[in-house]
Amino acid sequence: MKNSILINKKSILNYYKTTVATTHKGIQGHSLLIGGSYGKMGSICLSSKAAIKSGCGLVTAFIPECGYNIVQISIPEVMVLTDVSNKFITKINFDFEPQAIGIGPGLGTESKTQIALCDFLKVNLNPMVIDADALNILGLNPSWLSLLQPKTICTPHLKELERLIGKWNSETEKIAKTIAFSKKYNVIIVLKGAPTLIIDNETIYENTSGNAALATAGSGDVLTGIITSLLAQSYDPLQAAILGVYIHGLTSDIALPETGYQSFIASDIINYLDKAFLSLEEYQK
Ligand SMILES: NC(=O)C1=CN([C@@H]2O[C@H](COP(=O)(O)OP(=O)(O)OC[C@H]3O[C@@H](n4cnc5c(N)ncnc54)[C@H](OP(=O)(O)O)[C@@H]3O)[C@@H](O)[C@H]2O)[C@@H](O)CC1
Numbered sequence: 001m002k003n004s005i006l007i008n009k010k011s012i013l014n015y016y017k018t019t020v021a022t023t024h025k026g027i028q029g030h031s032l033l034i035g036g037s038y039g040k041m042g043s044i045c046l047s048s049k050a051a052i053k054s055g056c057g058l059v060t061a062f063i064p065e066c067g068y069n070i071v072q073i074s075i076p077e078v079m080v081l082t083d084v085s086n087k088f089i090t091k092i093n094f095d096f097e098p099q100a101i102g103i104g105p106g107l108g109t110e111s112k113t114q115i116a117l118c119d120f121l122k123v124n125l126n127p128m129v130i131d132a133d134a135l136n137i138l139g140l141n142p143s144w145l146s147l148l149q150p151k152t153i154c155t156p157h158l159k160e161l162e163r164l165i166g167k168w169n170s171e172t173e174k175i176a177k178t179i180a181f182s183k184k185y186n187v188i189i190v191l192k193g194a195p196t197l198i199i200d201n202e203t204i205y206e207n208t209s210g211n212a213a214l215a216t217a218g219s220g221d222v223l224t225g226i227i228t229s230l231l232a233q234s235y236d237p238l239q240a241a242i243l244g245v246y247i248h249g250l251t252s253d254i255a256l257p258e259t260g261y262q263s264f265i266a267s268d269i270i271n272y273l274d275k276a277f278l279s280l281e282e283y284q285k
């Protein structure tokens, strides 16, 4: 796209942090992933697993009660807190200080969940990634957008973007409206697609990694986990968004010769995170 800054390995390495030898899990950052509902617990499993596989020291998932066994059994590394309600979230409540929060995958838009999100946004000061149904809830209640902390990262696909900014008549208008939204609420928009654009105020970044293998259920849920993990590791929000989107795409580029397009699934993004991070470190040498 004209006037956009390309995201590639070279640009990423300007701020990519290698792991310090003396670090420990307590200082690697604690991510909190909030979401899931009956029938959509897979989404929060994917986000949580992607977060722990992207370098943060601790991950907690906050989910409705029905997902307790599902998350504990699928990802033993992840801690779990449950809502009082069985099938969907009704009150967001936790007793520790996460360094970053990712909210929305599989969350649903039940009216009690909507109120829970509003109450939470009123008190939350942590860096945050807002995705999927959390975005849809904000689309239904636009006055709540002013509750977002500066540089909150919103990760809509096109339909979610439309629910936030309304319809557009051309690509130019879409970008202009997204820039206006980013400025009005002082948020970073990760506009997911092929390619993904990151819009921060008037600056547009364009990702160069990734391919059509990513067109599969749960790919975005994984991205939310990766970006939340990077935020928890003290990357600033713009850097976390850019690095997260690049690494996410890179997994599919590395995997493609081995998996092909058809058989690549969201869990493969997580499976190839190791090779993606290693390839950044190799390039750095
Ligand atoms: N395993 C699990 O638990 C999973 C759970 N998940 C959870 O489900 C919830 C609903 O999320 P969702 O995104 O599936 O539904 P929704 O917001 O109605 O959007 C769908 C419509 O949007 C459009 N569209 C989408 N992308 C587009 C694009 N790039 N470019 C253009 N259009 C695009 C397209 O519309 P169409 O083009 O058909 O009009 C499509 O039909 C959410 O909480 C999520 O986290 C999922 O993550 C899957 C795995």
Ligand SMILES: Nc1ncnc2c1ncn2[C@@H]1O[C@H](COP(=O)(O)OP(=O)(O)O)[C@@H](O)[C@H]1O
Pocket: 132, 157, 192, 193, 194, 195, 196, 210, 211, 212, 213, 214, 215, 216, 217, 218, 219, 220, 221, 222, 223
């Ligand atoms: N054809 C494509 N080329 C590159 N990336 C794609 C393509 N299709 C989808 N993606 C990426 O996959 C992810 C899909 O996210 P999303 O629609 O939220 O999925 P889900 O809600 O199922 O997790 C985004 O990061 C998007 O950029």
Ligand SMILES: [Mg+2]
Pocket: 131, 132, 157, 220, 221
């Ligand atoms: Mg999604």
